[in-house]
Amino acid sequence: MPVEGGSSSGSASAARHPKQKRKAHSLSIRRTNSTEERPPGILRGDMLEGQDSKLPLGLRNNLLDLFGQIEREFENLYIENLELRREIDSLNERLTGDGQAIEGGDPSKGALKAKASHSTSQLSQKLKTTYKASTSKIVSSFKATTGSRALCQLLKEYIGHRDGIWDLSVTRTQPVVLGTASADHSALLWSIETGKCLLRYAGHAGSVNSIKFHPTEQMALTASGDQTAHIWRYMVQLPAPQPPPDVSAPCDDDQDSSDREEGEVDGDGPSEVPTVRVATATLKSHQGVVIAADWLVGGRQVVTASWDRAANLYEVETSELVHTLTGHDQELTHCCTHPTQRLVVTSSRDTTFRLWDFRDPSIHSVNVFQGHTDTVTSAVFTVGDNVVSGSDDRTVKVWDLKNMRSPIATIRTDSAVNRISVSANQRIIALPHDNRQVRLFDMSGVRLARLPRSNRMVRRGRKRY
Structure with a gap:
């Protein structure tokens, strides 16, 4: 709705006069008329009070x-608002005049009212559109002037799986390789530098939902x-790094690798690499899909979530079941272990995540934490004393292990969050x-960057079994 001139000027006046009691180091901003030019000798920093501020001058x-x-945009909004208000008043006067003239039974009375009503509707829509467009300009101005976000670009693609990839992990010891777990019932190991597939594990009879590497040995x-x-051993040899391609040379193949059909692989794809089909140890105590697994610190024990x-x-050595951790009311979605302590965090569709302590x-x-209102899709430890939890309620929360009563940061998103x-480092x-x-x-909780979105359509509803 249009804003009355009096109320707008009142709020503007209130904005011009901030509270008198301020700390000496606080940042206060003088309001300047956007139509006035600044004196040539005055720097931008002189427009800010509190010269002892700790903020850098550039900031x-x-x-x-x-x-x-923002001030210029709202001034334009205010002017447009006044003009639209005058148009509405003029239209109301015309509508009142037309109503008086047709009291005598003019047959065009209904048509006039309908026309006036249509004009009012158009004006109201114009007002809404103006507000929306101006607000978008303000938001865009923030995005354009924010220079702290990093720029990301695609460096390498790892093409070889024939179905969706659920999880990936990187080895902690030499040789450093990338591991991927897929709904195509396989796990693949890759050379990070060259993108070449080095080994395939094909010992599972269902979707491979997660992959984690032993902290010190070549085991997955x-x-x-x-x-x-499954726990299985691997031996791989990294290929020699290839020189970068000559971008100046003409290329006959213009097909982008991201546009290939699903299932199409390179000549050195997984069908031509060594395949491991037998596990060193098989852990079989669950009665449902095993959705995640991880090594406890030291690598002598593992935890699985189902x-x-x-x-x-x-x-690990005997494949013996030591503990069954019960308490969640619905299916588990993820589990994670602390990198340096015997701590485990599990997340569930019951909107909670639980912290299990095995140090004694x-x-x-x-400990049970109810910080979300929908399925907790994952909760992970950081190198420090933090836990990060993500949920279908479109929030991600950062918690301090020393005080888990409330999150220290909350990230709100426009979509459900998957495995974070x-x-x-x-x-x-x-x-x-x-x-x-x-x-x-x-x-x-400060956003740093957004990775480029793939052109491929994501196929939802893939089964994890």
Whole structure:
């Protein structure tokens, strides 16, 4: 609805006079008329009060530019609002005059009222469109002037799976390889530098839902829809790095690798690499899909999470079941272990995640956290003392292990969040969304970048068994 001139000027006046009591180091911004030119000798930093501010001068100037743009946009809105108000008043006067003239029974009375009503509707729609367009300009101005976001570009594609990829992991020891778990019932190991497939594991009879590498040995742990988790050994030899292609040379093949048909692989694809079909150990105590598995610190025990609403703790050497962790009311969605302590976090469709403590060998304790309103799709530890949880309620929350009563940061998204990941060294959170977006945030919830979206359509509803 249009804003009355009096109320607008009142609010503008209130904005011009901030509270008198401020701390000496606080940042206050003087309002300047956008139509007046600044004196040539005055710098932007002089427009900000509080010269002892700890903000860098460049940041202060950037803030001044942003608020100047906002002020100009709202001034334009105010002027347009007054003009639209005058048009509405004029239309109301015409409508009143037409109504008086046709009291005598003019047969065109209905048509006039209908025309006036249609004009009012058009004007109201014009007002809404104007507000929406102006607001979009303000938001765009923020995006254009924010220079802190990183630019990401595609460096390498790993093409070889014939169905969706559920999980990936990187080895912690030499040789450093990438592992991927897929709905095509296989796990593949890749050379990160060349993108060449080095080995395939084909021991599962169902979808491979997760893959994790042993902290010190060449062993991998995979969880599957066949209700088992497998531990298997691998031996790979990294290929020699290839020189970068000559971009100046003409290329006969213009087909982009991202546009290939699903299932199309290169000549050195998985069909021509070594295949491991027998597991070193098979963990089979679950009665449902095993959705995730991870190594505890030291690599002597593993934990698995299942749709049977339980998580199991196993001895690696004997494959013996040590503990069954029960308490979740619905299917588990993920499990993760702390990198340096005997801690496990499990997440579930019951909107909770649980922290299990195995630091005391004689007993284990559990804490339940209800920080979300929908399925908790994953919860992971960071290198520090933090837990990051993501949910279908379109939020991601960062928690401090020393005080888990409330999150220290909340990231709100426009789509449900899938299995999240946190980098080990830079403490960057990667959020894959249902809308094919992958966004990067820091631990305080500040957005850093968005990865380029693939041209491929994501096929939803793939089964994990």
